[in-house]
Amino acid sequence: MENTDKLRDSFPDAARDIKINLQNVLQPGTLNLEQTWGVAVACAWAARNRQLTHALVADAKAKGVSDAVLEDAKAAAVMMGMNNVYYRFRHVMGKESYEQKPARLRMLRLKQVASNQVDFELFSAAVSAINFCEACLKSHEHVVLEGGLTEDQVHDAIRIAATINAAAVALEAI
DSSP states (O other), X not given: OHHHHHHHHHSOGGGHHHHHHHHHHTSOXXXXXXXXXXXXXXXXXXXXXXXXXXXXXXXXXXXXXXXXXXXXXXXXXXXXXXXXXXXXXXXHHOOHHHHHSOXXXXXXXXXXXXXXXXXXXHHHHHHHHHTTOXXXXXXXXXXXXXXXXXXXXXXXXXXXXXXXXXXXXXXXXX
């Protein structure tokens, strides 16, 4: 975690807890190595902090995370960048008329994953938490659980999302 550690060292004092949390959440626990780093990288893309994204990608590669997982992490962030806006709009408006309209947005990448469908859905759930799209978060959580992951694993993915988002904020505060 050489690159991420260098960034952590630059966090302001106000982000002392985030320094510690960032180190802790990147240690595989209920999630395997590729799930942990895939979630982290997807969330860094979603948090739109280039410095954090590059550090996490470099460290993920150094740990042996596959290029397929990193591509899926990026794709999850990009696809949720579109879907979270669209489905959050439909949910917030709460009108049956909007619910009945077809999205007519291309979303093939959601089913054409490079690594593992369940992991891609986990990455998408974590990004949806950052973007606060209730409909997408619930949908991806359902698919992940149906795919064999546990609520503890979903919970840990969201802990990573929260910490990566806070790290991006901390870097902006420098």
